Amino acid sequence: MHELLKLDATETARRIRAAETTAHDVTAAVLAQIKATEPRVGAYLHVDEAGALAQAKAVDASVKAGKAGALAGVPVAIKDNIHVHGQQTSCASRMLGDFKAPYDATVTARLRAAGAVLVGKTNLDEFAMGSSCENSALKQTRNPWNVAHVPGGSSGGSAACVAAHSAYLSLGSDTGGSIRLPASFCGVVGFKPSYGRVSRYGLVAFASSLDQVGPFARSVRDTAIIMNVLAGRDAHDTTSADRPVPNYVAGLRGELRGVRVGVVRSYLDQMPNREVAAACQAAIDRMQALGATIVETVLPHADHGIAVYYVVASAEASSNLARFDGVRYGLRVESESGIESYFRTRGTGFGPEVKRRIMLGTYALSAGHWEEFYGRAARVRTLICRDFENAFASCDVIVGPCAPFTAFKAGAKSDPLSMYLCDIFTIPASLAGLCALSLPVGYDKSGLPIGLHMQAPAFAEDRLLGFAHALEQALKPEVDRTPAIA
Amino acid sequence: MRAMDEATVRHVARLARLELTEADVRRFAADMSKITDFVSALREVDVQGAEMTLHPIANRNQWREDEAQPGFKREDAVSNAADSEQNFFKVPPVIE
Incomplete structure (x- = not known):
């Protein structure tokens, strides 16, 4: 790979601003890396080569005019369920056909304003429903560390391109673990902000x-710099939080002394994959050696997270996906009557997992089953939220494994329920609206990455990023590796 | 937990406006039986005194001045439609 691609986003932007290199050269290097790695990785659904070079040219002009932003000239990839004006938003579904986004998502507009170069759209499980990226109706993405294995999902393409150095940063979306799980499988940092921190x-x-949008990066420092750009109130999203955004980069002090680290003992003790458990334990030991206090904690209802999630998320999905009816956008399968056309369009356009979730959600909300399924799940969700409140009374951060295993082989999980179990550790934080990240802390004996899941209370992202940065710096000599494919 | 029968699957698919093949119906009856069986573990949880959490944040109505803001042009709004005429969405007849 090109020497420039070995730098992080922070240093790359600094060099571009200081005119030590150009946005054009950096962008050209990323486009060359995409050409070199894509035949084996397949992270991208669409690469906007001409558009990226044009954006780079504009950034180089802005540097000359002394107006370069925090991410000046840094190539960023966007998950293909987030709008980039004029480009496809496929959601990796046949349903969206040749849909072209008629506007920029707020996160996209913020990245542009900060000088980022938007290089392309990345693969995902169809409509972000899945844990391996194999539910994409358009393409199979593979893990850059071993292309026989999955990248994780749903934001598999966004994780894989950052791991393969075919983007410096990327955006994903996380509903139950869709940023953190692929980050764990691909050995990059994946950050799910608190619910409401970033506009949807x-x-x-x-x-x-x-749902929350969040970044992938190859370091916590790069995660902090892009979070400075993404976070904040947006008038277009009434669920976005109207509260101040700290400077996340300034908060990276590298100090673990006095930090109370909560550990749920049973997660490590009962983990069938001992390599994952050992790598997480080693990271915890390192935190302790750096002055952190380890506190045993419990989350008594977290084991019910998956059941709650598949009711709640499917119920909400069945309502949200009602809009895909072939009238205003996307696929339309013509028929004699309007109503018949809806049935055919949706039956043809949605893949099996999306249909399964719509079915489950419709059932859970239907007359006679609402209280039994949705109502009960929503009450257990409350108990999970209370568990976190209780736990955070005696610790500042909760750490544990991000996934029960490392990246599995493509095709290894054909049963929907066994796929759902991938998200056992990431779902509770989503239900409670917390911020959480996956930090690479080691590798299994076959060389596949292992991620540590770190969770903090809602809107404590500055604290969380600070702890993660301190641990990352300590582990760097052992953990800092690049996949051979890059 | 009772297994989900094929008639229930057909009924739910009708509610969701999903055309399913016979093979889909059989597959979803099996899958959804397994999933609802798994989910029914929630019945064992004591939820006494637990309100429903429908959303992680307290959501209130938010108001702004009733002033026109820049938005879509009609041609943008219909640009992705399967069929349109004079900037209206065009659909097959729904009534005789």
């Missing part, structure tokens, strides 16, 4: 009480 305007809705 221009993100195709899956489950509106859970």
Whole structure:
């Protein structure tokens, strides 16, 4: 790979602003890396080569005019369920056909304003429903560390391109773990901000009480710099929080002394995959050696997270996806009557997993089943939220494994329920609206990455990023590796 | 937990406006039986005194001045439609 691609986004933007290199050269290097790695990785659904070079040219002009932004000239990839004006938003579904986004998502507009170069749209499980990226109706993405394995999902393309150095940063969306799980599988940092921290305007809705946009990066410092750009109130999203945004980069002090680290003992002790458990335990030991206090904590209802999630998320999805009827956008399968056309359009356009969730959600909300399924799940959700409130009374951050295993082989999980179990550790934080991230902390014996899940209370992203940065710096000599494919 | 029968699957698919093949119906009856069986573990949880959490944040109505803001042009709004005429969405007849 090109020497420039070994730098992080922070240093790359600094060099571009200081005119030590150009946005054009950096963008050209990323486009070359895409050409070199895509045949084996397949992270992108669309690469906007001409558009990226034009944006880079504009950034180079802005540098000359002394007006370059925080991400000046940094190539960023966007999950293909987030709008980039004039480009496709496929959601990796046949349903959206050749849909072209008629506006920029707020996160897209913020990235542009900060000088980022938008290089392309990345693959995902159809409508962000899945944990391996295999539910994409358009393409199979593979794990850059071993292309026989999945990248994780649903934001598999966004995780894989950052791991393969074919983007410096990317955006994903996380509903139950869709940023953190692929980050864990691909050995990059994946950050799910607190619910409401980042605008959802221009993100195709899956489950509106859970969805959050967040970044992938190769370091916590890069995560902080892009969060400075993404976070904040947006008048277009009434669920975006109207509260001040701290400077996340300034908060990276690298200090773990005195930090109370909560650990749910049973997660590590009962973990069938001992390599994952050992890598997480080693990271916890390192935190302790750096002065952190380890506190045993419990989340008694978290084990019910998956059941709650598949009721709540499917119920919300069945409502959100009602809009795909072939009238205003996307696929239309013609028929004699309007109503018949809806049935055929939806039957043809949605893939099996999307149909399964719509069916489950419709059932859970239907007459006679509402209280039994949705009502009960919403009450157990309250108990999960209370568990976190209780736990955070005695610790500042809760850490544990991000996934029960490392990236599995493509095709290894054909049963929907076994796929749902991938998200066992990430779902509770989504239900409670917390911020959480996956940090690479080691590798299994076959060289596949292992991620540590770090969770903090809602709107404590500055604290969380600070802890993660401190741990990352300590682990760097052992953990800092690049996949051979890059 | 009772297994989900094929008649229920057909009924739910009708509510969701999904055309399913016979193979889909059989597959979803099996899948959804397994999933609803898994989810029914929630019945064992004591939810006494627990309100429903429908959303992670307290959501209130938010008001702004009733002033026109820049928005879509009609041609943008219909640009992705399967069929349109004079900037209206065009659909097959729904009534005789």
